Amino acid sequence: MPMIELKNLTKRFDSFIAVDSISFEVKEGEIFGFLGPNGAGKTTTISMLATLLTPTAGTAKINGFDVIKNKDGIRKSIGIVFQDPSLDEELTAYENLAFHAVMYDMSRETRDQRISELLSLVDLEKRKNDLVKTFSGGMKRRLEIARGLMHHPKVLFLDEPTIGLDPQTRSHIWKYVKKLNKEEKITIILTTHYMDEAEKLADRIAIIDHGKIIAIDTSENLKDMLGGDVVSFKTPDSEKISNEFAKIKWISKLKTHNGAVDINVSKAEEKLPLLLKALNKTNAHIKSISVHEPTLEDVFLHLTGKTIREEEATAKDAMRLSRRMWRR
C-alpha cells in the first residue's frame, strides 16, 4: 500500500484553478520532491494534504486515512514544516516543542526524552531554553523540522525548507533531511523551486506547473528524457539558426526561447565542429555558445518551453489577479 495516494485532487479559488486534477503515489520511506515555480500549486497541494484546505474535488489518502473523512487520523500521521515561519518567538525552543507534544497527546516522559533527542539531531540542545526570537533563520528552520518530527509522524512535509537561507545553511538543512530520512525511516514530501535542492534530495521528482503535474520520475530518468547533452546558443537570430538545425538529423531536441536556441545531442564535444560548420552557412550572429550536461532546469524548459524563472514571472501576474492567493 502506498504511503500517500492522490487521485484527481483539485483545488479551485473562485475561477482560478490552483491545483488541477493531480494524481500520484508515494512509497513509504521515499523522499519525494515536488518541483515547480512559485505559484504552481505546490503549497496548495500540501495544504490540502495537511487538512488545512478542503479539496474542491478528488481524494487523497495518507497512511490509509482520507483527508476529508479522517482529519485527525491524518493530523497524527504527518509532521509539517511550513513555508512561512510558524514558531512562537516569545517562547523558548523547549516550550515550542512541549506545546507541540501536548497538542499531539504525548506523555510527559516520552516528551522530554524526545525533545532532547531531536534537539541534538538538529544541533540545538545548547539553545534549549533560549527564546526563539534570538535564533538565526537557519536555527529557526531546524527547530521547526525538529518540531515536525516530535510525534513520530509517518510523513514529513517540508514546504520550501531552505527558502531565504544562505547557501551554507541550506546544505546543512539538506544534511539533516537526509539523516532523518535514514534514521527515522520517515517518508518525506519536499516542495521546492530550487532545482539543485530537488536533485540532491529527492528519490523521485514530480514537476508541477500551472497546477498540473507534467512529469514524475527520478532525476536521472527525467534528464535522460532529453537525449544527451545540452548545447545552448545565445543569439539575436534564433529563427535562422533553428531553421538550419531542423535539417540536422542527429539533433534530438530543439527549443527556441527568449533569444536562445537550445539543442540536445549526444557526445556534444564531437558534434560541436559540425554544428559550427552548419552555422557558418546561415551568417547568423551568435553571442555565446555553452555546452553542459542536462539539468532539471533543462528538463523544465523542455517540458514547458520556459525556464523556471520566466515561469515565475507569469505565475506572479496570475497571483496578482487572484487576490485570494495572497491570503494565507
Added chain:
Amino acid sequence: MKKIYIIWLRELKKYARSKSRIIGSLGMPLLFLIVLGFGLNSFLDVNNGSYLDFIFPGIIAMTVLMASMFSGISVIWDKQFGFMKEMLVAPVSRTKIMIGKTLGGATTAIFQGLLIFIISLFIGIKISSIAGLFLALFFMILIGVSFTALGIAFASRMEDMQAFPLVMNFVVMPMFFLSGALFPLDGIPKALKIISFLDPLTYGVDALRFGLVGISQIPLWIDFVVLAGFCILTISIGAYLFNKTDS
C-alpha cells in the same frame, strides 16, 4: 483539557514576558482614574459618596474590557506570525483552541484589572467589604471572558491588525462611555438611557460598583442574568466564527 491548559499557559507566559504590554495598558485607566477622579472629586458628589469612589469600579471594568478585547483580537498576531497554522494542523478541535485562547486572554485581563484595583487602594480608595470584593472578582471574570470571546469573534473576520482602531473607536469606547462608568445613568436623556441599558458593560459596571463600594442602580440578579447571557452568546459566536476562519 490538557490541550486547553497548554494554550491557556502559553497566553500567560507571553503576557508575563511582555513588560511593556503590562505597563502600557495601565496608562489609560490610571489617567482616567487620577485625572478625572481627583479633578472632579472636589465639586461632585454622587449618591452621597465621593466621585472618586463612584468611578473607580468603572475604571476597573474599563481595564478588563480593553485588555480582554485586545487579547481576543490579538489572535490575528497568531495568524500573521504563523503560529495559528501550527495549532490548526494539530489533532485538536478549533473549539478547544478558541476556549483556551479565551480563558488565557480573560485571565490576563482580570490580572490587569486587579493591578488597577491594587493601585486604587494605594491612592486611598476604600472598599466596602471583603465579600463584595469576591463578588466583584466574579463579575470581572464574566466581563473578561465575554469580551475576549467577542475579540476573537472580530479577529476571525479580520485580515490584519489595521482594523483594530475601528473596533476600539466604534465598539470599545462607546461601550465604555455608555456604561455609566463615569456618571450615574438616572440623570441622562431618555434616548441615551435606552442605549445605555442595551450596553452589556452597564450591568458589569453596576455589579462591580455594588461589590466594591456598595452603590447600585440595577438589581444584582439582573446584572448577573444579562452578563451571563452575554457571555454565553459571545462564546458561541466566537467559537462559530473561529471555526470558519482561514489559517
